[in-house]
Amino acid sequence: MSSILGIGRWIHxxxxxxxxxxxxxxxxxxxxxxxxxxxxxxxxxxxxNLRTLWEHPGVSDISGNLDFSGNLDSFPWDSSPSLxxxxxxxxxxxxxxxxxxxxSPSVTLKIHIASDGSSTAxxxxxxxxxxxxxxxxxxxxxxxxTSGTLTVKTLSITPSPSDLGVRAIRPVTxxxxxxxxxxxxxxxxxxxxxVGVWNGSGGKTQVSGMTLYTRI
Amino acid sequence: MTTRTRTLITPELRSxxxxxxxxxxxxxxxxxxxxxxxxxTGHPGQRGTVLQNSGGSFYSFxxxxxxxxxxxxxxxxxxxxxxxxxxxxxxKLSITDTVGGSIAYTDPTIPAGLRGDVTYPGLGGGRxxxxxxxxxxxxxxxxxxxxxxxxxxxxxxxxxxCGATVYCEAIEVSEVSRFVVDDTExxxxxxxxxxxxxxxxxxxxxxxxxxxxxYYKNRRTYHAVTLDDAAPDVVTSAVxxxxxxxxxxxxxxxxxxIVRPRRMLDEPQVLWGVRYKTTGANDGVxxxxxxxxxxxxxxxxxxxxxxxxxxxxxxxxxxxxxxxxADTLQWRASISxxxxxxxxxxxxxxxxx
Numbered sequence: 001m002s003s004i005l006g007i008g009r010w011i012h013x014x015x016x017x018x019x020x021x022x023x024x025x026x027x028x029x030x031x032x033x034x035x036x037x038x039x040x041x042x043x044x045x046x047x048x049n050l051r052t053l054w055e056h057p058g059v060s061d062i063s064g065n066l067d068f069s070g071n072l073d074s075f076p077w078d079s080s081p082s083l084x085x086x087x088x089x090x091x092x093x094x095x096x097x098x099x100x101x102x103x104s105p106s107v108t109l110k111i112h113i114a115s116d117g118s119s120t121a122x123x124x125x126x127x128x129x130x131x132x133x134x135x136x137x138x139x140x141x142x143x144x145x146t147s148g149t150l151t152v153k154t155l156s157i158t159p160s161p162s163d164l165g166v167r168a169i170r171p172v173t174x175x176x177x178x179x180x181x182x183x184x185x186x187x188x189x190x191x192x193x194x195v196g197v198w199n200g201s202g203g204k205t206q207v208s209g210m211t212l213y214t215r216i
Numbered sequence: 217m218t219t220r221t222r223t224l225i226t227p228e229l230r231s232x233x234x235x236x237x238x239x240x241x242x243x244x245x246x247x248x249x250x251x252x253x254x255x256x257t258g259h260p261g262q263r264g265t266v267l268q269n270s271g272g273s274f275y276s277f278x279x280x281x282x283x284x285x286x287x288x289x290x291x292x293x294x295x296x297x298x299x300x301x302x303x304x305x306x307x308k309l310s311i312t313d314t315v316g317g318s319i320a321y322t323d324p325t326i327p328a329g330l331r332g333d334v335t336y337p338g339l340g341g342g343r344x345x346x347x348x349x350x351x352x353x354x355x356x357x358x359x360x361x362x363x364x365x366x367x368x369x370x371x372x373x374x375x376x377x378c379g380a381t382v383y384c385e386a387i388e389v390s391e392v393s394r395f396v397v398d399d400t401e402x403x404x405x406x407x408x409x410x411x412x413x414x415x416x417x418x419x420x421x422x423x424x425x426x427x428x429x430x431y432y433k434n435r436r437t438y439h440a441v442t443l444d445d446a447a448p449d450v451v452t453s454a455v456x457x458x459x460x461x462x463x464x465x466x467x468x469x470x471x472x473x474i475v476r477p478r479r480m481l482d483e484p485q486v487l488w489g490v491r492y493k494t495t496g497a498n499d500g501v502x503x504x505x506x507x508x509x510x511x512x513x514x515x516x517x518x519x520x521x522x523x524x525x526x527x528x529x530x531x532x533x534x535x536x537x538x539x540x541x542a543d544t545l546q547w548r549a550s551i552s553x554x555x556x557x558x559x560x561x562x563x564x565x566x567x568x569x
């Protein structure tokens with residue numbers, strides 16, 4: 001975190017109701033207390049923004065090849081799930097909100113991937129404003145390996161504001177024929193994520209221990 | 217009681233503005249209150265996922281003691297090959313807690329979509345465009361009023377059925393940001409309480425409990441793997457060893473799950489555990505390894521003689537993650553007496569202390 005925003009660490013205040021509480025009526029309020037409160041707020045805002053989005057234990061023996069001359073722009077996202085086609089994982093739709101810096105967190109996929117030692121294994125991560133087939137213009141990252149040993153690879157997307165969709169949240173909670181006022185409603189910004197895995201030369205790909213999460 | 221709506225914003229607030237000998241302005245307090253409220257309620261971190269399946273029983277965990285009120289549950293119906301109507305997906309959600317509370321899928325607190333309603337995939341041009349994603353919301357306060365615990369973990373049971381030509385592509389569980397500030401709650405405050413040129417009054421005291429909630433009432437789900445009860449991981453080893461199935465990396469190694477620790481105060485403490493059963497009357501052991509102090513951590517899984525149960529860490533078995541930008545989770549287990557231990561769900565979540 002920038003030193004302007006805070007010290008990058010949490011400093012506990014006394015718990016609410018404690019006789020030594022800092023924000024007590026008629027008690028003096030110093031600049032130091034306000035600086036700590038401000039630093040804590042910035043730090044908490046950043047840390048609470050980061051989280052795990054999706055996980056998958058992995059799949060072995062993926063033999064599906066990239067179609068269309070191996071062009072990632074034309075990854076066959078609509079393939080019906082099968083080990084003989086490139087595999088597609090729908091990672092869900094997730095809230096992505098800016099950090100205190102105004103920038104979006106990086107969305108990172110940690111993936112352990114291996115080929116069978118005689119072919120090329122590949123993986124791609126794509127983010128979209130809403131669910132649907134990814135297009136070449138969607139932000140993405142990809143990797144390939146030729147090793148037969150599971151190797152951890154990092155794929156990252158840092159969304160810009162135009163990459164984010166807006167999700168209106170108008171909850172209808174409960175089950176009743178009588179309409180009830182929504183408890184609260186609003187909107188946040190989201191992205192839908194997909195992971196694709198293939199084998200580029202007639203061999204087999206293994207992926208294991210996939211984790212999608214946000215980080216600074 | 218005063219409730220005001222809140223738009224999700226993240227004001228920039230420089231600590232340097234609060235330096236001694238600088239003029240304190242109303243805008244500073246407004247921004248501080250807005251930032252504290254957003255940090256406490258705008259970024260809830262719990263989640264769960266049920267991966268692509270053709271039906272089954274799946275269990276996900278969530279801890280109710282957070283600032284989030286709404287829990288979003290979304291499931292997606294998709295094609296399995298060429299879709300043949302009327303093949304469909306149905307999802308029934310029931311919820312229990314670890315202290316005996318229970319909500320059936322027929323309860324009025326469970327919304328339409330999660331009551332076994334028939335859901336068809338769409339008719340787009342391709343498989344992904346034909347995803348039919350149904351989004352539902354649970355009101356945590358209503359569920360607590362209906363009998364679930366406000367302080368002990370909940371277990372969400374998803375009973376999924378699928379026709380032959382459809383998948384349940386995914387079930388996503390996630391907490392939702394708050395869109396109101398309610399002064400009957402212990403956190404959050406209204407920026408309207410801090411207009412320029414007004415005296416600093418007792419409203420400022422709300423900052424302290426709000427910051428308290430930033431730390432204690434926000435939990436990050438680090439790891440949540442959910443398997444079908446009919447296809448759990450199966451352990452037969454009498455000594456701690458790699459768990460065959462979802463936790464087996466190959467080469468005799470447990471699968472490494474890379475996570476980003478919530479770095480607030482030193483190593484974050486985690487609550488962790490599994491949903492499991494033993495076939496006989498012998499106990500099992502579950503172990504979680506991180507690079508936190510004192511790792512690996514373990515505790516006994518009491519025998520269940522064929523019944524499913526949930527066991528979570530507590531007391532001396534609480535673990536921590538490293539105070540680092542990344543850490544790795546790995547599981548091992550054992551079962552004594554020649555019995556079989558079956559594990560269908562794994563969970564690791566923040567446990568601020």
